[in-house]
Amino acid sequence: MFIDLRTLDDGSVLEADICIVGAGPAGISMARSLIGTSIDVLVIESGDMDYDDATQALYRGESVGVPYFGLEDARLRFFGGSSNHWDNWCGEFQPIDFQQRSWVPFSGWPFGPEELEPWYDLARPICSLGPRRKNAEIWDKLNVEPIVLDESRLKFHFWEIATPTRFGEVYREELRKAPNIRVLLNANATEVVSDAAAHKVESVELVTFNGHKARVKARHFVLACGAIENARLMLASDRIEPHGIGNRRDVVGRFFMEHPRDRIGSLATSDPFHLIDMFRPGWFGEHVFCPSITVPAEKTKAEQILNTRLQLLYVTDETSMATMRRFAQSIEAGRVPDRLAEGLWDLIQGTDITAYNLYRRAVHNRPMVPKPDGVQQVYFLCQAEQAPNPDSRITLSDRRDALGSRLPVLDWRLGELDKRTLQVQGKLLGGELARLGLGLFQFDPWLREGGTSWSPSMVGGYHQMGTTRMSDDERTGVVDADCKVHGLDNLYVAGSSVYPTGSNINPTLTLVALALRLCDHLKQRITERV
Known part of the structure; x- marks a missing residue:
């Protein structure tokens, strides 16, 4: 009722x-x-x-610490x-x-x-969500050959994504x-x-x-x-x-935690396609799995770092991808594609990625992938565990909302361990990519610096935790x-x-x-x- x-x-x-x-x-x-x-x-x-x-x-409330979203x-x-x-x-x-x-x-x-x-x-x-799946089972279903990581240093871990x-x-x-x-x-x-x-x-x-x-x-x-x-x-x-x-x-209000999300570095590589393909979310029946890279438990203990994951992303201004999709939809609908001449020129300009995607669809029945916009535009994003911090907290303001309740004040704080974890994990990642001949990993400038500052682009994950901790x-x-x-x-x-x-x-x-x-x-x- x-x-x-x-x-x-x-x-x-x-x-x-x-x-x-x-x-x-x-x-x-x-x-x-x-x-x-x-x-x-x-x-x-x-x-x-x-x-x-x-x-x-x-x-609504106030934020006085690390920059955060509007609380509302x-x-x-x-x-x-x-x-x-x-x-x-x-x-x-x-x-x-x-x-x-x-x-x-x-x-x-x-x-x-x-x-x-x-x-x-x-x-x-x-x-x-469906039943739990083992990594090997997921890779097989996604029809992607993963890179062979040294699992004493890094390992794959999947997000599971269902219909909202x-x-x-x-x-x-x-x-x-x-x-x-x-x-x-x-x-x-x-x-x-x-x-x-x-x-x-x-x-x-x-x-x-x-x-x-x-x-x-x-x-x-x-x-x-x-x-x-x-x-x-x-x-x-x-x-x-x-x-x-x-x-x-x-203790009430203390130990506010989030998942800091930020670019940690880019990958200079002459062949980004396999990595892009491997890190793309893929369907397993009705569910989607998205791979990420984490550090095994024993290695986190040895390095004394937090439990953080990295996701590969990329920037593209590739127009041939949109054109290929538009052409495919038109052909499936039994009509001549709109702006045919313009579209053909886009495909000619992107000959390498067009041929690659035709090969992927014809031989491996895999979805199309875009071409990164330059070697600096394949990068890794962290979703980081935050160390519990009693000074990262919620307090109350003297200001009040429309019902007369005092507004919250968020003082989100990050510490040395939060940043050092990403520096260690980035070095492990760079070493593995170099060992496998996949390119040169380069830290973003903010992570090469000491201290506890993060880049201006850092955001949380909308994942608020910890203020009434167990x-x-x-x-x-x-x-x-x-x-x-x-x-x-x-x-x-x-x-x-x-x-x-x-x-x-x-x-x-x-x-x-x-x-x-x-x-x-x-x-x-x-x-x-x-």
Whole structure:
């Protein structure tokens, strides 16, 4: 059932067994997992079914550290959350991501990868992914011969890409029809209220743009609003605890992490086509796999670096590619191509790439590839793991949004290890490419420099993590291994904000797996007390 809070009486009090604040991938996955149970579930969503400018503006904030996107641009605030613009690039965390690494301060999860494996199995179909595939199987299906890397130094790792899954669209009817699920729309959570001893949450306060207020009482509460908003709501809930609920140790909002993405260097090569072909995303049935290069776990330990991946990209102004596609589409439609003479001249000008693509299609049945625009335009892009940093954090401003809530302030910081990792990995890559006779790798100038500065073109991956991190020790974490906030009996956090470390892979698949695991824990708690 879907309910618009604006249609309820001002001052309404709603009750549930579990209240989930946030209807993105984590919140919706949890609600779906509870369908058909005897547990009464109330999901709180700030937005409506579609995008709205005023609601989206509630994400605004300040950025005072490493340059970052506008905070209102990095997330979507309506039913389905950021899955509404998610490209569905996925992957599972690797064993080293869970380990405590002596050279990475604050690293280590409270459990190992085996704990998440069954939950990954359940999360994969929710994210529209197929079964796991071995690298050899993928290469064979993609009909590409990979270069033979020295796997003691570098190895291939794939992104898995499925048809974009808009959780708010795909799973809407299931939630609408579920008798034990209510979704409350246009309901903005402004405060989490605990008892006087700050041992248990009693309610969540809600407000709408038309001034209606409401209160939710529940046996258990789950914050699933995203890394910035989870921290923001906890910090703003200072009625009982002066520094924010669950923040006795001043950890809430700290350890903000992203995946820095930047060019690390270019490849001078006389024959770029095989590498371009090999690094292109390719279809395996209904799913796409995109190769990248990472450093094996033993080598990361030996070099004392982070777990980062590299992707080959290229720049092209090749017009013959577009012409060939246009000609092919016209011929398949049974008509003479438009601008025939102009198109033939384009193909003559690009004789080498035209002949190469004809050979690829006729002999190997492979897709066409473009010609790079000069030797400097084949380059490697990193998606880097960020070392946990307590000074990289979310705080609150004195400025307020349209509902009176204090705005978040992001101070994103990167350190020496983040940059040194890319310098080491670039040297390993350059050595392997030279050994294989594939060209000369050249660092981009910013990476040849010392210090911690990055290039002006560096961006994040829209992958916000870490602000309510998981740890058995409340001095270094906000939640425990069950995602329960330390010191509070019934407050939990779901989503990538609980990550102690962020790996190098997109976070959605893992946050869905963790949400399902949390849901199972809550089912057990409620069953035990019935």
